[in-house]
Amino acid sequence: MTEPNLRIRGLTKSFGGVRALDGVDLTVPGGRVHALLGHNGAGKSTLIRCLGGAFPPDAGTIEVGGTSHTRLSPRESIAAGVAIIFQTLSVVDSLTVAENIFLGQEWTRYGRIDRRAQEEVAAGLLERVAATCSPRDRVSELPMGQRQLVEIAKALSRSASVLVLDEPTAALSGTESEALAERVEDLRTQGLAIVYVTHLLGEVERLADEVTVLRDGRVSHHARMTGQSRRDLVEAITGRTSKGRGAYHGAAPPRGHDQPPPTPRPRPNRLTLDALQGPRFGPVDLTVAEGEIVALYGLIGSGRTSLLETIYGRHPATAGNLHVGTRTVRPSRPSDALAARIALVPGDRRAQALFPVLSAQDNALLPSIRRMARLSIRSTRAERRVFGTLSDAVALRPARPDLPAAAFSGGNQQKLVLGRWINEAREVDVLLLDEPTQGVDIGARQEIYGVVRTLAAERGTAVLFASNDPEEVVALAHRCLIVRAGRVAGELSGPELTEAALLSAVHEGAA
Amino acid sequence: MTTLTAARAMSYGRLTAVRRHPLLAVLAVLVLVFQVTTGSFLDAGNLRGIATDAATLAIVAVPLALLVISGYLDLSVGSTLALGGLVAGWLAGEQHQSPVVAVLGALAVGAAVGAVNGVLCCYLGLSAFIVTLGMLTAVRGLAQQVFPLPLSGFGAGFAWLGGSRIAGVDAPVVIAALVLVAGASFLAFTPAGRHVFAIGVNREAAHLSGIAVRRAPFALFVVTGVAAALAGAIKASVLDSAVAGTSGAGFELTVLTAVLLGGVALSGGSGSVFGVLLGVLFLGSLQNGLTLLNVPAFWQQMAQGVALVAGAALAFLGPRTTR
Known part of the structure; x- marks a missing residue:
């Protein structure tokens, strides 16, 4: 048997006394896809970064192609042949595809860059990854999926033998994700060792030959994928058995087809869209009843985000009407929507929602401190109290008001953002969520679902959320609207609402 | 995960005043060195001189710091200061207006300059750097066009602004103290004060949180303009003269240096009024001490520049703080 392309042994790394990695082993032979799973903070990123040479491990060895290294x-x-494709791509927008592929290893002729030769070779590499872009295209003009392929082509140009993909589908649409999955399969056939980091179990089941789950810096589970049940993986990731103590805060049990969310009795409509039109969508008619959770399922770019943002007043509606209860509202900015008791948790947490250097308390309460103030003076006592109940309600960890938001995991950051609209000082009737668990680990994901379900069930909040994750839609929604090209193209509810039905509904019109 | 965040938490934990403001230690050392070398640095008369010099700097530095925290910048304050001093002096001198009218006139002109900056930057979304750099030149030109000749002889009434003492303290120092307290209270106790941080950290997120992201920075532009004009009026009163070409020349950079030395991040979203006070006192002490030691002016300028870069390095190497 030949040497595996990648063999990591006993990798250990501490940061200030905290073990981020503790004796991790990982072996990936060529021609295999190895999925790496785990909570945010479980050690996945540390592992990848040690592999990429961002920092030296404290102990252990990294063997690439038979050569052993204690640090890189x-x-x-x-x-050594390691290529890492990070979530945030490292392509340079202002350069062409070929220039990006050869960045740092330019081909020169008489001291000048040999563009023609670069472009020729680049075309071959692009073909290998089935990219449709041309070597001369400027990267800034390409969609995300193509940019990622450019980066993979760059890895191939350096004759990488180990390819690490860090949550590669996080920013991709459904069709792009599907195309990427096919590329991964091709590259496996071409003999690369692929480490595939993801939160999405569906991708693991589809692509992986083996799986390693990290928890608290250690390997908590390692197995071949054949015969793995999803429940095993979830348990390995969360460290909870499904029978365990009531671990999910105020929540229904974990997602699954066995327990669809109960459909509420007919209730009055909280949110009504009457032929609403806006940028990239419309006209859209829809209603969300009191206590109802409705999903907008569709590809990225299908107009879901634009629809939610228009309801919230970030973009002007060009035609149609919006009613909250029986009142007609026409928000022209977010504060108008908030006055009508509509709130949005935006899709891009870092760009649109988070204040990383400000405290957790500020992050959760900034929109409401004016309401808690007396005579324009802030009430520190009221703020502390409201934050206390809020952090309990969303199960914030650590429950510290003073830590900057940047110190929290993605899931807990999302809880802070969600907490803005569900605290004593600020309650809303209509909650809009755009990709509510983007970049959120599985454990926190369940907690966020629990919070949303409780909100709908107990306070009667009407919830409208956009998602391109079929699992999420099935787990959370009472009813799902299929969005395609800015319009509602179908509706699924009750027993019809399955992952398979969602996938086929979207792919029908996608081509 | 929890352990990792706990470790991070420790580094974010309660910092002592010195760790939060390394400049405090630097200032203490500077004062000590100057006292030892000059023997007269800590004399009451000298301290009074430092305080008066630092007062005009502080009056402008505080609102400018708030503006920088909210993610903007105002480079036009040097010219606004000149125009404010000229308008006040002209009203008090040539026009024989009461000192109150003279000062109000200057403030109105400062507010107008600030409002122009504010509309262009906050409501039209132009770059604050470009807009206020342009205004720095334009307002200076305006001042020279309107007041081509130096003004002086503003009368005893107007001299009150810079020369009188309130409870034994010089009027400019009292005004500066009020500005410092107002600025610190605004940040600590008012909702708008927190909003200023939020806008500076992430304007889009603040907007999507329902915070009015234009109003507060616009108001801060106006306040900064008013403060610069007030500082100009005070300087005109102290010197009993105002010159369109030279009054407040380079002031915008000195005041920005004080703000940045005080730990206000140029990228917005972090800083404190206490830090600004330290920055102002540091620059004031440096200048005064070096003058006492007969260090030539060019060397003083160099020291100021080195201090800023050293301060930036210190902030980069030291603990990262918020607030």
């Missing part, structure tokens, strides 16, 4: 610099890592 970024340069050595590339030279």
Whole structure:
């Protein structure tokens, strides 16, 4: 048997006394896809970064192509044949595809860059990854999926033998994700060792030959994928058995087809869209009843985000009407929507929602401190109290008001953002969520679902959320609207609402 | 995960005043060195001189710091200061208006300059750097066009602004103290004060949180303009003269240096009024001490520049703080 392309043994790394990695082993032979799972903070990123040479491990060895290293610099890592495609791509927008592929290893002729030769070779590499873009295209003009392929082509140009993909589908649409899955399968056939980091179990089941789950810096589970049940994986990731103590805060049990969310009795409509039109969508008619959770399922770019943002007043509606209860509202900015008791949890947490350097308390309460103030003076006592109940309600960890938001995991950051609209000082009748668990680990994901369900069931909040994750839609929604090209193209509810039905509904019109 | 965040938590934990403001230690050392070398640095008369010099700096530095925290910048304050001093002096001198009218006139002109900056930057979304750099030149030109000749002889009434003492303290120092307290209270006790941080950290997120993201920075532009004009009026009163070409020349950079030395991040979203006070006192002490030691003016300028870069390095290497 030949040497595996990648063999990591006993990798250990501490940060200030905290073990981020503790004796981790990982072996990936060529021609295999190895999925790496785990909560945010479980050690996945530390592992990848040690592999990429971002920092040296404290102990353990990294073997690439038979050569053993105790530490790697970024340069050595590339030279050894490791290519890492990070979530935030490292392509340079203002350069062309070919220039990006050869960045740092330019081909020169008489001291000048040999564009023609670069473009020729780039075309071959692009073909290998089935990219449709041309070597001369400017990267800034390409969709996300193509940019990612450019980065993979760049890895191939350096004859990488180990390819690490860090949540590669997080920013991709459904069709792009599907195309990427096919590329991963091709590259496996071409003999690359692929480490596939993801939160999405569906992708693991589809692509992986083996799986390693990290928890608290250790390997908590390692197995071949054949015969793995999803429940095993979820338990390995969360460290909870499904029978365990009532671990999910105020929540229904974990998602699954066995327990669809109960459909509420007919109730009055809280949110009504009457032929609403706005940028990239419309006209859209829809209603969300009191206590109802409705999903907008569709590809990225289908107009879901634009629809939610228009309801929230970020974009002007060009035609149609919006009613909250029986009142007609026409929000022209978010504060108008909030006055009508509509709130949005935006899709891009870092760009649109978070104040990383400000405290957790500020992050959760900034929109409401004016309401708690007396005579224009802030009431610190009221703020502390409201934050206390809020952090309990969303199960914030750690429940510290003073830590900056940047110190929290993605899931807990999302709880802070969600907490803005569900505290004593600020309650809403209509809650809009755009990709509510983007970049959120599985454990926190369940907690967020629990919070949303409780909100709908107990306070009668009407919830409208956009998602491109069929699992999420099935787990959370009472009813799902299929969005395609800015319009509602179908509706699924009750027993019809399954992942298979959602996938086929979207792919019908996608081509 | 919890352990990792706990470790991070420790580094974010309660910092002592010195760790939060490394400049405090630097200032203490500077004062000590100057006292030892000059022997007269801590004399009451000298301290009074430092305080008066630092007062005009502080009056402008505080609102400018708030503006920088909210993610904007105002480079036009040097010219606004000149125009404010000229308008006040002209009203008090040539026009024989009461000192109150003279000062109000200057403030109105400062407010107008600030409002122009504010509309262009906050409501039209132009770059604050470009807009206020343009205004720095334009307002200076305006001042020279309207007041081509130096003004002086503003009368005893107007001299009150810069020269009188309130409870034994010089009027400019009292005004500066009020501005410092007002600025610190605004940040600590008012909702708008927190909003200013939020806008500076992430304007889009603040907007989507329902915070009025234009109003507060616009108001801060106006307040900064008013403060610069007030500082100009005070300087005109102290010197009993105002010159369109030279009054407040380079002031915008000195005041920005004080703000940045005080730990206000140029990228917005972090800083404190206490830090600004330290920055102002540091620059004031540096200048005064070096003058006492007969260090030539060019060397003083160099020291100021080195201090800023050293301060930036210190902030980069030291603990990262918020607030």
